[in-house]
Amino acid sequence: MKKGDHLFLVDGSGYIFRAYHALPPLTRKSDGLPVGAVSGFCNMLWKLVRDARDTDVGIVPTHFAVIFDYSSKTFRNELFSEYKANRSAPPDDLIPQFGLIRQATRAFDLPCIEMEGFEADDIIATYCRMACEAGADTTIVSSDKDLMQLVGASVQMYDPMKDKQIGVAEVIEKWGVPPEKMIDLQALTGDSVDNVPGVPGIGPKTAAQLLEEFGDLDTLLARASEIKQNKRRETIIANADNARVSRELVKLRNDAPLPETLDELTLRPVNGPMLISYLKAMEFTSLTRRVAETTGTDANAITAGTVTLEGFETAHGPDLDAKPAAASTNAKADTGAASGQKTPAALAERRAQAGAGQTIDLSAYRTIRDQAGLDTLIAEAYAAGVVGFDLQMTSIDPMLAEITGITLGTGAGQAGYIPAGHKAQDSDLLGSGRMDGQLSLEAALEALGPLLSDPSVLKVGHNLKAEYLLLSRHNIALEAFDDIMLMSYVLDAGSGNHTLDALAQRWLGHAATTVKDLLGSGRSGISFDRLELERATQAAGEQADLSLRLWSILKPRLVAEGLVSIYERLERPLVSTLARMESRGIAIDRQMLSRLSGELAQKAAGLEDEIYKAAGESFTIGSPKQLGDILFGKLGLPGGAKTKTGQWSTSAQVLEELAAEGHDLPRKIVDWRQLTKLKSTYTDALPGYVHPETRRVHTSYSMASTSTGRLSSTEPNLQNIPIRTAEGRKIRTAFIAEEGNRLISADYSQIELRILAHVADIPQLKAAFANGDDIHAITASEMFGVPVEGMPRDVRSRAKAINFGIVYGISAFGLANQLSIPREEAGAYIKRYFERFPGIRDYMDATKAFCRDKGYVETIFGRRAHYPDIRASNPSIRANSERAAINAPIQGSAADIIRRAMVKMDGALEAAGLGGVRMLLQVHDELVFEAAEGDVEKAIPIIRKVMEDAAMPAVALSVPLQVDARAAHNWDEAH
Template structure:
């Protein structure tokens, strides 16, 4: 499992482990382990189910395979329901004797599959499932609850379904109606009346499921029914409802699932990763599941030697986690790197050995030791993940492996500096005094400071007056060395290269609603956690740093990675002004347009329906209207994704196009016009996005909180959002944007003389391409023909298919295929470049940019055809997009010095793909444009002598929209 955020494209599977174990035990034939007679029948069924849902679906490349997965168990002991009703589940028999030893085994099996195994004292598995399901659905994800437990049917909706694994049956809203006679939102009301003999839920005597459903259908809910019970004609029913009204209310409390459990494991920790072959196969061999062992070995690509290596003993089944934290995606595994094992073994990591520095004398001693060491690791602890709003709580230092300390600065101290008399802060050095003593060390040019994700700490420390330099960043060294092989967060790196799992943040601060900020963490826990981070960071540096020279990646790190840290830190601190009044007006305008679109959609459909419901939409488009091209998911519902709607719209159907318009406008409203004002910093009055340097495989930056790189630019509504980003009074914003940089890189890398000459002559490249392909003159060209050439030009870079091009241009697929074939005929060098790049990737396992940045492609020889094809497209694209990303990085690194040399007060605020945004006094705009253009257009030199010119379009205006 990995630290993978749950998004609208995610599919979470939640397995009701306890319920499945009981069903498997009773439904499957008995099975014992031959060597000792241990009962393992239910464990076998459980393992087969997990294989089918996780490993099997991945091997088959199932579209609906889980992206996130967890197994939830009932913890032993009473729950909160026993406090409500002491006899709850009191009539349940003890489990069969041969089932008891299988309880811990299924938990071991879960961990062997590298799946979170979750249970929580005081709550039932159903409550945890309800909490996780609703959390994921609220984020827009699809949820499949693997269970047939009727109590969970109250959770079913358009995003949450149930899957009975024994019958391979999907249960949606219709299935709930079939079971209870009411929809999911009324299940609790029906259960409150009917009760449940299995769980000893009393209900109302004489009322079963059917009668309860009839009553709830008639009265709407339990309270209304009970309030009007004296009007019911049937005497016995009326009397029971009156007499046992309170019993019904208690029953409702018992059957209603708690959707707000303070869970310990976050959704992000449920991301699916491949099981460790040796661990899983070792467990299965120990269980003597020979057939399943072979099947899973084949699915995992493990050979006979690996199976044999797993041995006949029960392995340690603690999962190898691939937590990515702030550092983005990547697969676990890959080459192990150069680990200084002697250094690690000589000083084992011991969190109890670290020192908590609470007085000036001790701090001075550590500063002296740091000066003597010459290289130290540094880390900060704050109250927020946002470096611009988080308060500095403490600093940790490491001077050698195993030698680290934590310096608390604001534990127990409110933000305003006051203290309640009965709640004194622990002893610690005042912030100003600690800063005064640390500043000479952290700013000293002769002391190297090693950090993990240094940009965060640089911003935090800059806010208290410390300019940290020089630095090394273990996250970025890892990124330079191993892009594409594994994640680059500290936890992932520690596990991968040190064989150590650092203390989880939740262990010291809790999770969910119970989570506390770091200033509330007791000093003993804070010291172990924070000092360990510094210790681990220093150990990683010792492991990684020698590899840079040995693997010839030092230049990439020194020129493209490390210098970006300070540049981005300055940009993030500068932020950009946002006018909330403009956004408020736009939200109102979008709301009116959405209402109009909704009315138009309902009119086209001939009836009202929930436009946000994929199920209802599918029934309208393919059930009622009978549009061609519909396909169903395994749940039996019609697929209504954007690709499906775009295909229908391309066929000339109005309704799918209006739905697409509605979806796009709704997303713009919720994601931007409604949400952006919340990101305005109270202190600065500006928005401070956060840039990630190591989250893509091509070197491109990504931004978050808020993400300013995904604001649409091709639609009028999207462009309007940029009008809210404005300059301060007396200033202007400058947009400097590379013109068709990726096509220019392609022309250079693929040696396409025709394209090179066109760029050299300053021709309209899309018109030139159209002229070459369709034999039409450039003068007076039909805009539609140019548009087709433009779509092909950009599509080729991303490996566009005939199907994709057909959708984009609203033309038959055969015609799109002809266009692509004709393109390669006119520009044969591009086909040669693609073939050569794929061959290089297969031979070496990576591709590289013009500047030496490598993207490793471990799946390039995958036996899975779809995975292999995807990786081949990535291999073609990465050198082009990566080279363009490197060029703009080089420009950004040079820009501050160039502006300072020209004595211009301009600030670089944003980077959005190929565009840089500056703010400058209006009188200095033209000079700033000249300098920016000069730096950007010359950014490739002298490292690469491009055979095509780089061209930058630059403009100044009062808002981002006007400047672009």
């Protein structure tokens, strides 16, 4: 073995258990032999040895071995007799699979390694060390935390079930410590499964925190008396010996006397006939077919071998002289350097590379405490022309926050923090003692206002909507700004999040101070104005500094990737639009909600009595676990679906089915759930969001949290106010217009289906929309040959479900679920649909191919949504991404259209002399306005026009958009 080689070590024993529990049970057709874990194992091995280049591993192994535990007794039992003592025997249907998996390994012609007295993990550790000494890289195929201590520069792990690579960064992300400290961490936390004692009461979070503070276990134990928390100190001192024993137990030995040398692990080409002989014996037909295709073997010519629990025998012996498959070759990535070129792409590349090497010195930032200092900083800002900008506030909610300080970054590593609302450190919780030695907020804003509104100085920040809103509360209009969160969103929606921390980590390799680190959380959390000034300056300066550095990386990328206009037309202008909508808020009728809440409570209490009577005991109805025990245990009702943790599902769907079979109790549970849901989520929660001064509810829109370009709404979420049931609609009536005003609701009709008709170019659908026909009826008529006139309701509603399904990237499984019909029937519907509308299938295939090629899909305006998992080798992960990729251009184009409408709306209303009409809410395809009664009639046509023409002139849709609008005193009647 030499440098450049790559060793794959599969943790066979670990895999068996995980696959057994994670995969659906599977039995061999001919005799019922349980083979689920074996099947998963074979599929995984095949991918790794044959298709590595097509998986997310992206690495082609040169050496390969599968490692197993030999028996449960190892040297660890001599250290600690209780080790793994509470392991129960494996399930009955798993036991025969242990032998089958070893046979599978041999059928793949791979080394199958196990050793008495050593666990698989020790063997893996030993090979890792040997490979490392030979200069080669190693991938451990496992997700076991016990192996994470081995991860390092040349060793990574790969989780085959999640298709995820685990390197140093992932270990730190998951456990809070680097791999080399995993041993100490596990020594502290222990492991109840393996019966490693550890220190009671210490979990991963606490352990990571202690190791961060003390460095390592020995130091921690030596200096345990310094631990502040009484209880923690005592338990650690009392359990020091346990921790030391635990460390010996979890520490892997890398000196196992191994029988096979590294060179004996050299990966050989797959022996097609030998493998197929085994696979046929196991009756794994689809893998047999794939192996046959890839290796060029005629599977029909190979006889199935026989498998036994003792060893692998073939009835007739495989044809070992058959021509083996061609050896796989390493694909070398092209890393052509683009440096020196003066293209936007080259600049973006250079900036990104420069970013990775930057060091960030938090002590370099200044605190600005007087007018002279502020004047100097402002002069520097004008001279720079581009400044990092951030407001420090007392709350994350800009409607409630006060400004604590203002930060300007004037260059990489340079920033000034202007405290203006800090409390004195010794003031009590109620006291409002201001810290001495800071400018007044008025003075600071007076001096900074002109700069912030100056169109010639670009302010660069992260998520500036909050800053915009808070400044506008102080009558300052932020102008000329760039928002790096939105830049990142436009560039990389779908891959990773866009928080400042994440961007700093991704582009600068810098672990930024988190709010939690800085301020704590929960009861012990403090607000920024109580932070000690030196730390405040560091944290604030860091934000502005990072913003500016990230901007210099992301801005050229926008240019290089042709996404400037998406950012400038669809994202940045929405900042001020949304800030206005949020600050306007919407009025709610609290009395009505309170009355509703009382009614709901009464009805729910009545149901509760009936439920307890029917159940014969009282229990927590809201606990799915307890409910499941009552329904499926005590009462013996037939259980339906299981949840992923193996519990009986008590979902509405399951309960409805039981109710349909004539059971009383499930119906009552469903009703009880509806009532308590409405009460707790809406009638009880909404009044808590009423702003103390405006007396209105102000939601917050998140601009960068969806992959498709939609907005989302939080605190409260006003995009999920009930509408489907009569009971729920009452909640909508509590959203009201002020006296003398009306709410106007304007919503797009069938916008996603219209976009589908446009992008997939479906003549029948386009004609139907052009004629204003009933689209679901037309679909039903095409599919089932039923005339639209006098069509039965259920025929139309079936077509409606299919239309929705198409937009969602249909599957037979999903449609069957939705319509409660057999999967075969659903499959037949889909087939029929594709026959009648062949353009849809073409569109879907083209979209998937585009996404596989580029890694993203595009809306009609060019917004991108990334789906990296579309290349995953795991079929179910891949299928998920494929459906998402089909849906994203449709959902995203609709989102873009309403964004465009929103950006234009205020100006259009203003131009029509309707400056008093206020846009308040967006609910994906609906906009809600508040207008004086006298303005309503004039406003509705303007609103409709802006919305219906919103795609133009960027895109000329081949289908008309239709907007329905209505006005009323409350939201329910307006919608």
